[in-house]
Amino acid sequence: MRARVQTVIFYCLMVVATWAAVELFAVAATGIKYGHLYSPSGVKSLAESVVAGPQATAQPSAEAPRLSGAPQAEVIHPYIGVVLDPDRDPTGNVSKLGFRSGDAAEEIWQDSDTLIVGIFGGSFAFGVHQQSLRIGGEKIAQGLGIRNRKIVTVNFSKGGYKQPQQLMTLAYLLSLGARFDIVINIDGFNEVALPPGENIPRGVNPFYPRMWHLKAQKTLDPEAVRKVGYMEYLDSERKRRASQLLDHSLYRSALLSLIWRVVDQRLAASVLAARQEVDRSAVGTSRFMLTQGSLKCLQRANLPKDLMEPLQALRDQPFNRQAELQEVVVDKLGAEHAAEHRRKITRCTEKTATSFTALGPKHPVASDDLLYRDLAGMWERSSVEMKALCDAHGIRYYHFLQPNQYVEGSKPLSAEERRIAINEAQNAAQGVAAGYPRLWESGQRLQDRGVAFTDLTMLYEDVSGVLYVDDCCHVNWAGYRLVLDKILEVIAADL
16 A cells, blocks of 8 residues: 555656746747747737727726637627627627716716716727726725716727727617716727728828728628638637637646637737738739729820720629739720820729728828828817717717827836837837827817817826736726826816
8 A cells, every 4th residue: 555655746746847847948948939938928918909909898907907718799880880789799788879988888878977988099098998898886986076976988999990999889879878977088099000001001081080991891791701701710710729728727827828829829910911811812812803993093184085885894804903904905996095084094994892881981191291290180170079069968978099118208117018018010010100290289179179188199108017908008907097197187187
């Protein structure tokens, strides 16, 4: 019996020793592969950024908002762009209007003494809303200096939203009879960071919802639906694996962390390849054709009538590239006539019958400076209109420009936080550097026009602790708490 116990102990020790050796090997392998030592907190932050995606629903956490890895079931909305489908949401937290606000959304229809605070914006605003739920209505009431009155915060923000989506959301809700006492709009980053890297390179109007060509394509092209579905499957698989790592604290193991990172990198590459394939499908296939509009364009360009007749046979025939269409046009017209009218043909075959649905009206951009002027202008005008709507309904409106790590000098960044938060290849870096100065100018004009506007850009200026959890714009609970406290301070001073 004693010998058996000793044998069991021996094998247990061997297992422990083997696992320790494997863990040490994983630590060394991490250093060789990624150029830095294994760090449980670093792996945890990476997993949280994967799970976060653009937006999801918050879960309790001591350090940062945990965001559910469940894929979002987005649907086209006729007035707002996109919302979530409450019938296909696994969290059960999506209201009938398509926002992650749960049962609290029902409060906006009630004629009661409850003070209703609506929060609008993108994923950063969503994080602030989740922080408001975390601390509870009583502490919010204390922050506002309000006694003996119930306070409810209701979320109408969504990851990727940018003006005029907040304005359209507010107008839609008010037209339905929604009731608000206070409207808080937290935005600015998406307005200048997203269009230059997403819509504009694909020919999509910068003021359309982000990546609109993909969202519109989902409803138009069965092949595109298949490709988008595969892309979203891969993305949800990344989030599922990251969620497992976090839920079971597997990031505390160097070996399991290394395995996860390797697999996640492969999945990320697959998601990128799938996204590129969707892009090609969305704006490549059937992009160029001689539509009725193209033919009228050529008529207005004074193309001779006898040359118009052979082109009628080409009407609505799709071509993958404009050059292919022009080759056929040359064949129909003859090289001599085609060379003479090539510029007219090029100009009149740029659009297709489906391009307006997917791309929207063209928005020529003469320079980056003018582009950011236009983006900030849309942001500014939309805020003015939100205030006008609120004034008309007796609602107090407060507008806040969100902070971001790419604003120079806005926060001291340790080596650890810089590794998490800074990626110069991010579209956000250029968008913030060029766009935020325009937003500051617009913010001053908003104040001059009576909008209760507050710039939170430098809110973290003296905070040395780690706040940012990804290389985009999101922060941990401490970061959102600082924002929420400042918002309550601003509103309390105005009440």
